Amino acid sequence: MSPLTMTAVGKRYRTGWAVRDCSFTIPEGGVVALVGPNGAGKSTLLRMAAGLARPTTGEVSTFGTPVRGRIHPHVSFLPQRRSLYRELTVREQVRACAAMNDRWSTDRVHEVLGLLAGVDHDAKVGTLSAGALTQVAIAMALRRLPRLLLLDEPLSDLDPLARDEMLRIIMTEVADRGTTVVMSSHVLSDVREVCDHILLIDEGRVQVNGEIEEILARHRILIGPATGRSDVDGTVISASRTERQSTLLLREPGPTPEGWASTEPDLESLVMGYLRAARERRSSP
Numbered sequence: 001m002s003p004l005t006m007t008a009v010g011k012r013y014r015t016g017w018a019v020r021d022c023s024f025t026i027p028e029g030g031v032v033a034l035v036g037p038n039g040a041g042k043s044t045l046l047r048m049a050a051g052l053a054r055p056t057t058g059e060v061s062t063f064g065t066p067v068r069g070r071i072h073p074h075v076s077f078l079p080q081r082r083s084l085y086r087e088l089t090v091r092e093q094v095r096a097c098a099a100m101n102d103r104w105s106t107d108r109v110h111e112v113l114g115l116l117a118g119v120d121h122d123a124k125v126g127t128l129s130a131g132a133l134t135q136v137a138i139a140m141a142l143r144r145l146p147r148l149l150l151l152d153e154p155l156s157d158l159d160p161l162a163r164d165e166m167l168r169i170i171m172t173e174v175a176d177r178g179t180t181v182v183m184s185s186h187v188l189s190d191v192r193e194v195c196d197h198i199l200l201i202d203e204g205r206v207q208v209n210g211e212i213e214e215i216l217a218r219h220r221i222l223i224g225p226a227t228g229r230s231d232v233d234g235t236v237i238s239a240s241r242t243e244r245q246s247t248l249l250l251r252e253p254g255p256t257p258e259g260w261a262s263t264e265p266d267l268e269s270l271v272m273g274y275l276r277a278a279r280e281r282r283s284s285p
């Protein structure tokens with residue numbers, strides 16, 4: 001059963017459509033990078049998956065159950081704005097959460113505090129740095145033992161050390177418990193090393209969705225003469241040209257024509273190619 005499925009999902013705010021006609025399925029286990037530029041619709045997608053925003057069109061399901069205004073018991077969501085009690089100390093915050101959740105044991109409280117080795121457990125939450133706040137919120141989200149963990153920009157406030165530590169904790173969770181993690185970021189390099197699946201969105205639409213290795217294998221970068229591409233077979237995603245040469249990103253390419261050199265793209269150039277193409281479509285009349 002897929003942890004998260006969206007079918008023809010759209011979300012319109014008063015300002016316009018934030019998400020349009022999104023259909024995708026997330027496989028179970030592993031880390032999905034939800035990537036897109038600022039304002040692409042990442043938070044809106046995650047909020048709909050968590051039951052905090054209602055789709056205007058289509059249907060969102062988690063573990064086969066339609067999300068209708070309430071979060072699935074096996075799903076945990078870390079919003080961009082961390083919702084914690086600022087007047088409590090870190091220790092009190094974790095205990096308060098345990099007291100409100102009958103699935104939490106005393107052991108679980110110690111586990112959460114154990115994950116927060118670099119954070120002062122007696123500091124008031126309101127005095128913590130943004131990075132430490134994020135660490136507390138992620139540790140608490142993890143200890144709810146979700147089968148699907150939705151993280152909205154979890155790494156944006158973290159320094160490089162804290163970021164590596166958080167990624168290590170998340171990867172341990174995935175390996176030990178088979179948790180599925182969907183992690184949004186507008187910086188691909190932040191999530192690249194831990195994700196095996198990518199969901200690229202731009203202007204609220206899915207541009208790319210799938211296993212990274214499979215997606216890369218279906219694309220090629222072709223470099224050839226500046227004069228053109230008439231003999232190139234496949235779907236041209238994006239094209240650029242200098243006086244000397246043309247560079248194409250191709251999906252499902254045919255045989256490489258004479259005079260062209262072909263290489264497999266890395267994920268960064270593939271993402272850039274799709275985003276550039278989307279920008280060109282927007283700016284052309």
Ligand SMILES: Nc1ncnc2c1ncn2[C@@H]1O[C@H](COP(=O)(O)OP(=O)(O)OP(=O)(O)O)[C@@H](O)[C@H]1O
Pocket residue numbers: 013014015017018036037038039040041042043044045186
């Ligand atoms: N509550 C809201 N009311 C009106 N418009 C909204 C609301 N939330 C988001 N939007 C708009 O919807 C679009 C998508 O926003 P969203 O926050 O989902 O994107 P994002 O990819 O998460 O961006 P970022 O990386 O900057 O957080 C943006 O144009 C945003 O201004």
